[in-house]
Amino acid sequence: MNKPFIEVIFDFIQDSGFAVITWQQALMLLISWFLIYLAIKKKYEPLLLLPIAFGMMLANLPLAGLTAEPQYEMVDGQMKLKQIGGLLYYLYQGVKLGVYPPLIFLGIGAMTDFGPLIANPSSLLLGAAAQLGIFAAFFLARLLGFDNNAAASIGIIGGADGPTAIFLTSKLKPELLGPIAIAAYSYMALIPMIQPPIMRVLTTKKERQVVMKQLRPVSKLEKVLFPIVVTVVGSLIVPSAAPLLGMLMLGNLFRESFVVDRLSKTAQNELINIITIFLGVTVGATATAERFLSPDTLKIIALGLLAFAFSTAGGVLFGKVMYWATKGKINPLIGSAGVSAVPMAARVSQVVGQQENPSNFLLMHAMGPNVAGVIGSAIAAGVLLNLFG
Amino acid sequence: MDIVLDSVKVMVLGMGTVFVVLIGLVFIIKALHRLTDKSASKAEQVFEPAQKSDAVNNAVQLQERVEEDEELVAVIAAAVAASLHRSTHDIVVRSIKRVPAITPIWNRVGRQEQIVTRL
Numbered sequence: 001m002n003k004p005f006i007e008v009i010f011d012f013i014q015d016s017g018f019a020v021i022t023w024q025q026a027l028m029l030l031i032s033w034f035l036i037y038l039a040i041k042k043k044y045e046p047l048l049l050l051p052i053a054f055g056m057m058l059a060n061l062p063l064a065g066l067t068a069e070p071q072y073e074m075v076d077g078q079m080k081l082k083q084i085g086g087l088l089y090y091l092y093q094g095v096k097l098g099v100y101p102p103l104i105f106l107g108i109g110a111m112t113d114f115g116p117l118i119a120n121p122s123s124l125l126l127g128a129a130a131q132l133g134i135f136a137a138f139f140l141a142r143l144l145g146f147d148n149n150a151a152a153s154i155g156i157i158g159g160a161d162g163p164t165a166i167f168l169t170s171k172l173k174p175e176l177l178g179p180i181a182i183a184a185y186s187y188m189a190l191i192p193m194i195q196p197p198i199m200r201v202l203t204t205k206k207e208r209q210v211v212m213k214q215l216r217p218v219s220k221l222e223k224v225l226f227p228i229v230v231t232v233v234g235s236l237i238v239p240s241a242a243p244l245l246g247m248l249m250l251g252n253l254f255r256e257s258f259v260v261d262r263l264s265k266t267a268q269n270e271l272i273n274i275i276t277i278f279l280g281v282t283v284g285a286t287a288t289a290e291r292f293l294s295p296d297t298l299k300i301i302a303l304g305l306l307a308f309a310f311s312t313a314g315g316v317l318f319g320k321v322m323y324w325a326t327k328g329k330i331n332p333l334i335g336s337a338g339v340s341a342v343p344m345a346a347r348v349s350q351v352v353g354q355q356e357n358p359s360n361f362l363l364m365h366a367m368g369p370n371v372a373g374v375i376g377s378a379i380a381a382g383v384l385l386n387l388f389g
Numbered sequence: 390m391d392i393v394l395d396s397v398k399v400m401v402l403g404m405g406t407v408f409v410v411l412i413g414l415v416f417i418i419k420a421l422h423r424l425t426d427k428s429a430s431k432a433e434q435v436f437e438p439a440q441k442s443d444a445v446n447n448a449v450q451l452q453e454r455v456e457e458d459e460e461l462v463a464v465i466a467a468a469v470a471a472s473l474h475r476s477t478h479d480i481v482v483r484s485i486k487r488v489p490a491i492t493p494i495w496n497r498v499g500r501q502e503q504i505v506t507r508l
Contacts, residue, residue, distance in 0.1 A: 121414070
């Protein structure tokens with residue numbers, strides 16, 4: 001609506017070099033300060049929210065030009081570099097080309113113990129059921145008038161997996177990267193508040209009190225074969241999930257093989273930290289005023305919450321099915337951990353279970369669906385990429 | 390109406406694929422367990438005597454090192470006592486085991502650099 005006005009001002013900035021800030025950009029600065037406050041004071045996923053919020057702030061400082069693309073001009077029939085472009089533009093290429101999220105997955109793989117999942121493979125079903133939110137939010141987003149690509153990117157928030165959401169959105173609908181990443185990470189931080197009411201409504205007191213049998217020990221051979229087999233099977237069935245799944249499992253093989261300790265430690269510390277900085281700042285920087293300040297952002301934030309709620313419900317309801325099928329051996333509370341926010345969602349299952357029965361320890365049982373959720377959301381992202389990519 | 394139908398198709402297809410892949414994995418993991426279980430039980434039989442002799446060796450080595458370690462015991466006991474604000478008489482040291490460092494090498498190098506440059 002105000003576009004000509006913004007463009008005029010944009011030209012003015014470029015011509016004169018004076019800092020002229022629009023009210024939209026000022027508002028964006030306020031939002032970024034609020035997010036910085038949430039990250040530092042409330043500790044909402046600070047490792048990501050802080051760089052994201054700061055990137056947002058940088059991108060909305062009118063003169064800095066940190067996200068500027070390089071500009072070329074034709075001189076005597078030859079392309080010549082006129083302006084080299086901003087720092088964040090170059091760092092952003094890692095997001096745009098889908099490089100960072102798989103590298104984050106490498107680190108996550110190196111940090112994840114798939115033991116509880118291997119010990120109780122049926123928890124994979126809970127990890128699958130908890131992807132319901134992705135497709136439910138997709139459905140709702142389509143009804144609200146988003147196109148397929150946008151709806152798929154919004155839906156993936158329900159996977160509760162930041163890198164997967166960024167990976168898919170950067171391929172399908174890069175314009176929405178800012179709001180989607182912010183919604184995904186904020187809700188992941190809010191999981192301890194979002195999930196428990198849904199879990200309590202959907203389960204009976206008796207179901208919540210179920211004490212589960214201790215998990216069997218898992219041999220090293222199984223742990224080593226697991227990443228290899230999952231990579232091959234997953235990538236054969238859903239090839240577009242291969243970058244995420246492959247890197248996740250490579251990291252896990254580093255961890256479980258015990259022969260590349262240095263690589264495993266680098267993947268889970270230095271590498272993932274470096275990539276997190278780049279990813280956070282550049283994803284935040286996509287939230288420029290003209291992209292972020294639209295009614296769509298509010299819709300995305302609302303749909304993201306619904307996606308989380310549906311995923312939780314999907315997991316818990318399937319947990320109930322398994323409770324009935326096993327005649328009360330499975331506590332449905334571990335179903336909610338099927339959303340892949342590791343290990344937050346598993347901890348929520350533990351806490352809610354312990355409120356009903358203080359001597360009940362569900363944490364390790366909930367880790368099974370939790371890590372299954374990571375695999376599940378990577379596959380869901382692969383399916384959506386296959387359909388709309 | 391078209392939108393609704395299309396989205397339902399996507400939902401069914403998406404959830405369906407996720408379930409198919411993960412159910413497939415359930416069976417594969419179970420098969421893996423069965424396969425490795427057999428080889429694992431064989432492996433255990435082979436390893437058992439080796440483990441025992443290891444334990445014996447360790448015990449011998451430990452005895453040899455007991456005297457060298459007395460000073461170490463004294464130092465560690467004193468440190469524990471100091472940090473707990475108790476007398477050393479209240480503490481009985483039964484064994485001392487060295488835990489391998491878990492901090493990554495980069496962090497250790499960084500720490501060392503800090504110590505060298507600042508102290």
